[in-house]
Amino acid sequence: MEPCRREEKQATIDNLPLGLDMKEVPANGYLVENLWNHPNQLSEEMVCCMRDIFLFLADPSKTSSEHIASPCSPQGHLSYSSLTSFLDSPALTSLGRSPSLETDHDSEIIIRDTLSDPYKVPGKLEWTKSIGPYSAAVEVAWFSVGKKELEYAAIALKRFRMLVEQLASVNPSCMSCNEKLAFWINLYNALIMHGYLAYGVPKSDMKLFSLMQKAAYTIGGQSLSAAYIEYIILKMKPPAHRPQIAVILALQKFKISEEQKQYSIDHPEPLLSFALSCGMHSSPAVRIFRPENVSDLLKSSLQDYVQASVGISDKGKLLVPKLLYCFAKGVVDESMVPAWISQYLSPEQAAIVRTCSAAHKWKLLGARSFSVLPFDTRFRFLFLREGKSPSSPA
Structure with missing residues (x-):
């Protein structure tokens, strides 16, 4: 197993877009190219960046979320050993050719703020004035990408690309238990959001699982999919509330190397059910997890849900x-x-x-x-408000 690496290392991507300033300093004040040596801050930045992309693409003037539009789903792999980023993926190319972009109604992400009841169902009474932190959540309930959104994505994802590329230099086996837990939660949620942008909204549980197998990042030299992170690294049990996926998992065999075993958390954490979002209406909200508060925040995630x-x-x-x-x-x-x-x-x-x-x-x-x-599989991400930005590395 490779020893823990603490020396500085220059990360490279062969087809890095021209004009990208490698010394770009974000608003929170630290250099994004150094975050590989601070994996928890790296994962926090990835969630924040992907969340901001979803929210920036939103058109607050639209309020209808009755219909879900999916981008074209490309074939391929989101791993940075093959697709270096969504910026270069077939999804971006195919969207540029989509006939729907020639209509008078460009697609957009729909958000709604200050939700009084984010999990509203028929027959449910308005039973209290407060539902806790979810009442201030932001909802992304529908998305597709039009021409102007593509222009923004091409710029914003340059920064995200820098973050993802650094994962190849991260060694999760060097992390403490709490560091691993927070790192993998954040990384999973960022990867699922990235997968939805690149591959489109899955129409069934089988297609969702297919997306989770295709969407992968190279971490410490290991290509790890969202499915692998959830069920091997985070040791989640087959979801009883999603019987079709549970059946698929029963037939699925994951190959686990000795190095990948070192990446995993030590013990299963049941409360992860309320921290991991698969982008569906019944999923819990996305929030930022940090090593210093991961245990308390997992408990809060259950109560808030x-x-x-x-x-x-x-x-x-x-x-x-x-x-x-x-x-x-x-x-x-x-x-x-x-x-x-x-x-x-x-x-x-x-x-x-x-x-x-x-x-x-x-x-x-x-x-x-x-x-x-029943578990509602309609597309939807909820984002809880954060009290502060990701902490800067020492």
């Missing part, structure tokens, strides 16, 4: 999203699910749940006091 995603139906039943239900079943008996959920609710929310449960006497009727909502 609970407060934002559960609700009360017009018949007085607790509405529980399938992602949360499957997680809760691994912790408590099914009959205790409402009580377990209530501990993560705000006092106002918990009081309403208790009142509805007492009023309807579900147990006496032989029916459970909650309903499970």
Whole structure:
């Protein structure tokens, strides 16, 4: 296994775009080409950069998110051993030739700010005034890329390209447990967002898994896909709330080298279910994870998701999203699910749940006091507001 590298190393890409200033200094004050030696800050910058690309492409004047438009999905590999960046990918080329760009209605990303109910479902009552941090989330609910958006992407992704290229010089085996955990969470979310831009919005679970296998970065000389990061590096179990992907994983065999074993976290972390976003309506929000707060933020991610995603139906039943239900079943008996959920609710929310449960006497009727909502696979990213920019490396 290669020893930990701490000396400075000049990174190169053969087809680096002309006119790119390698000494570009971002707003937070440190040089982007040195971040390979600070992998956590590198991963934080990648999430911020990809988030900013999505948000910059948004047209706030548009409000409809009923339809989802997908960019053309190219064949190929997002690994920087083959596709050096989205800037050079077939996705960019094919979008430039798309007939849809000749219409009067250019495509754009749609965002909505200050969501009162980001997981709104039919039959759910407006049951509280506050749902926690998700009420201030920004939603990207639909996207395609038009001519002017391509012009912006070509510039913005130069910076992102510099960040991704540095991953080849990172050695995750040198990181502490918390450093690994924060690094891989951020990297996974950035890679999924990058994959959506390059390959388009998948129309099914099978196509999503295909995207997760194609979308890959070269990290420390190892080409690692989003699927590999999620299920091998982060040791996630097959998702019970996504049965089709669970079946695919049962038939999938990942080859694991000794070096890649050193990249993995030491123990499975169940709360990752509320930190990793696959870009779908029922997914948790994207946020920045740092080594110094990763454990606390994972706990907060569960609580924030609970407060934002559960609700009360017009018949007085607790509405529980399938992602949360499957997680809760691994912790408590099914009959205790409402009580377990209530501990993560705000006092106002918990009081309403208790009142509805007492009023309807579900147990006496032989029916459970909650309903499970199906996992909603419509495209959507939620971004939680950050209190500060990524920390500068020492």
